[in-house]
Amino acid sequence: TIHRQSTSMLSKHSALLCRRAPASAAALRLSLLSIAHGQRSTHTARQSVKELFVNKAQVKETKLFINNEFVNSISGKTFPVINPATEEVICEVQEALQADVDVAVKAANVAFESSKWRDIGGTGRRDLLNKLADLFEKHSAELAALESLNNGKPYSQTNGYGSETDLQLSVKCLRYYAGWADKIQGKTVPLEGNFFCYTLHEAIGPVGQIIPWNFPLLMLAWKLGPALAAGCTVVMKTSEKTPLSALYVAHLIREAGFPPGVVNILSGYGHTAGQAIARHMDLVKVAFTGSTGVGKQLLKYAAESNLKRVTLELGGKSPLIVLEDADVEEAVNIAQVGLFLNQGQCCVASSRLFVHEKVYDKFVALSAAKAAARVVGDPFDAKTQQGPQVDGIQFNKILGMIEKGKSEGARLVAGGSRVGNKGFFIAPTIFADVKDDMTIAREEIFGPVMSILKFSSLDEVVQRANASPYGLAAGVVTKNIGHALRLSRELRAGTVWVNTYDNFDAAAPFGGYKESGWGREKGENGLDSYLEVKSVIMPSQ
Numbered sequence: 001t002i003h004r005q006s007t008s009m010l011s012k013h014s015a016l017l018c019r020r021a022p023a024s025a026a027a028l029r030l031s032l033l034s035i036a037h038g039q040r041s042t043h044t045a046r047q048s049v050k051e052l053f054v055n056k057a058q059v060k061e062t063k064l065f066i067n068n069e070f071v072n073s074i075s076g077k078t079f080p081v082i083n084p085a086t087e088e089v090i091c092e093v094q095e096a097l098q099a100d101v102d103v104a105v106k107a108a109n110v111a112f113e114s115s116k117w118r119d120i121g122g123t124g125r126r127d128l129l130n131k132l133a134d135l136f137e138k139h140s141a142e143l144a145a146l147e148s149l150n151n152g153k154p155y156s157q158t159n160g161y162g163s164e165t166d167l168q169l170s171v172k173c174l175r176y177y178a179g180w181a182d183k184i185q186g187k188t189v190p191l192e193g194n195f196f197c198y199t200l201h202e203a204i205g206p207v208g209q210i211i212p213w214n215f216p217l218l219m220l221a222w223k224l225g226p227a228l229a230a231g232c233t234v235v236m237k238t239s240e241k242t243p244l245s246a247l248y249v250a251h252l253i254r255e256a257g258f259p260p261g262v263v264n265i266l267s268g269y270g271h272t273a274g275q276a277i278a279r280h281m282d283l284v285k286v287a288f289t290g291s292t293g294v295g296k297q298l299l300k301y302a303a304e305s306n307l308k309r310v311t312l313e314l315g316g317k318s319p320l321i322v323l324e325d326a327d328v329e330e331a332v333n334i335a336q337v338g339l340f341l342n343q344g345q346c347c348v349a350s351s352r353l354f355v356h357e358k359v360y361d362k363f364v365a366l367s368a369a370k371a372a373a374r375v376v377g378d379p380f381d382a383k384t385q386q387g388p389q390v391d392g393i394q395f396n397k398i399l400g401m402i403e404k405g406k407s408e409g410a411r412l413v414a415g416g417s418r419v420g421n422k423g424f425f426i427a428p429t430i431f432a433d434v435k436d437d438m439t440i441a442r443e444e445i446f447g448p449v450m451s452i453l454k455f456s457s458l459d460e461v462v463q464r465a466n467a468s469p470y471g472l473a474a475g476v477v478t479k480n481i482g483h484a485l486r487l488s489r490e491l492r493a494g495t496v497w498v499n500t501y502d503n504f505d506a507a508a509p510f511g512g513y514k515e516s517g518w519g520r521e522k523g524e525n526g527l528d529s530y531l532e533v534k535s536v537i538m539p540s541q
Helices: 001-018 023-036 042-055 098-113 122-136 141-151 161-181 216-228 243-258 270-279 292-304 329-343 360-372 391-405 460-466 481-490 526-530
Strands: 064-066 070-071 078-083 088-094 188-190 195-203 206-210 232-240 265-267 285-288 307-314 317-322 352-356 411-414 428-433 450-457 474-479 495-498 531-539
Touching: 001 098, 001 460, 023 070, 023 391, 064 098, 064 243, 078 098, 088 243, 098 206, 098 232, 098 265, 098 270, 122 141, 122 243, 141 161, 141 216, 141 243, 188 285, 206 216, 206 270, 216 243, 216 285, 216 526, 232 270, 243 265, 270 285, 270 292, 270 428, 285 292, 285 526, 285 531, 292 307, 317 329, 317 411, 317 460, 329 360, 329 450, 329 474, 352 360, 352 460, 360 411, 360 428, 360 450, 391 411, 391 450, 450 460, 460 481, 474 481, 481 495
Parallel strands: 206 232, 206 285, 232 265, 285 307, 317 352, 317 474, 352 450, 428 450, 474 495
Antiparallel strands: 064 070, 064 265, 078 088, 188 195, 195 531, 411 428
16 A cells, blocks of 8 residues: 555656656656666666766756856856765856956846846746746756755655755746736825825845755745846855756746846855855845854845845744644654755754653654664665765764764764765764753754654743744644644744644745844745835825
């Protein structure tokens, strides 16, 4: 039965992938289905997928994308891009510095004032975004393969999550904001006396966007979607760790027909290109996803330059609360998604897991067994559930946090070490008997490390869950609707998931309380920071 269900799910997902994809994606579907039916060995399957897509989707571009052209950096500097599964260099990419940012910003400003962009209106922007989404689907196999090659996340979503998942979510995000592009409108406002007043919602102008390495394609879509729907032009900096999929998308942006300068994509480091964007006098907004520390620096840069608008999606230490009435097996499954998704490299990872004392021991035992059974390995192996961490810096930080958990007295019940001797692989790790003052319960780890804490009452767990400088997300597992409603109201977090976790539908606004950020992404609210509201007032007689 399990085999039939898995095969059926695989058939469904692969059909979705191939619906609007080229012949190569259809070949992948046959390859993956044959794996599910046991007709091919793991080794053969792994080689087949790599030959079909990694080799087919050879790095398409390594240059900077400015004004619809691929150009070398002015300095001529490059930097290496690493495959985290092998620790080998994939390629060298052109490095953007201040001078390159200046050229890209100029292109974005010219494009913003150009009739080729301003005069197409909401319907034209809608059509361009939908065309870009079409091209994402057409090139889905190549984009997903490149994402896994560069980032390390599993390719297939057969086991619940992979680059395929990110591809589908990216397409949905672009289509969602395509739907908004021709519906941005003002209001008529009644005034005292004989006056007529109406409002206009206008694009704020050329904007800077800085995206992270953990979800390169999805964060690109989250940022580009609302900005382009609103009518802004963009200078985007990708993470130096994962620039390759965005450069592939740059080709699709040009193919879709976006005018020159509307979207510019730069590869570079935060302290150089990122700072240049945040300080630039000719950008009116910067949107950033990343660490809280860097977010604070960007606020400083914006204030010291032109007081540009800033939106921030920052760090988290999200609590997941399992009540005594919860189905424990279901709660374990939810918690494993909440923590281990994307190798634990997720800003909303449920890394503070509060479990009621009456079900604590059972929960810990089931969690440890399930974590030990997770398959860690090659991102292109269809059986893999967890790939490598993104790079050596993150790998060493996580191992250091694991040692900190051991030294501070937490009880290690699963994992806790490197997997293999090549690649940045870490075993899914679980600590029990964790106390609130331990480092692993206070600081963001950004890796596959679960901390399980014990609680005894609702009042207690609310107070402990909220005792954090972060407030990005939270979760609750319970059968009691009253408890679910109370906790959803009292938890200080931008998103609260009840009996689920990591649902990222494009229509739901996303953002944090406290030091987890400013503003919202996704949903209608995601448009707000890209729009100015203008009041027009005139005598009515």
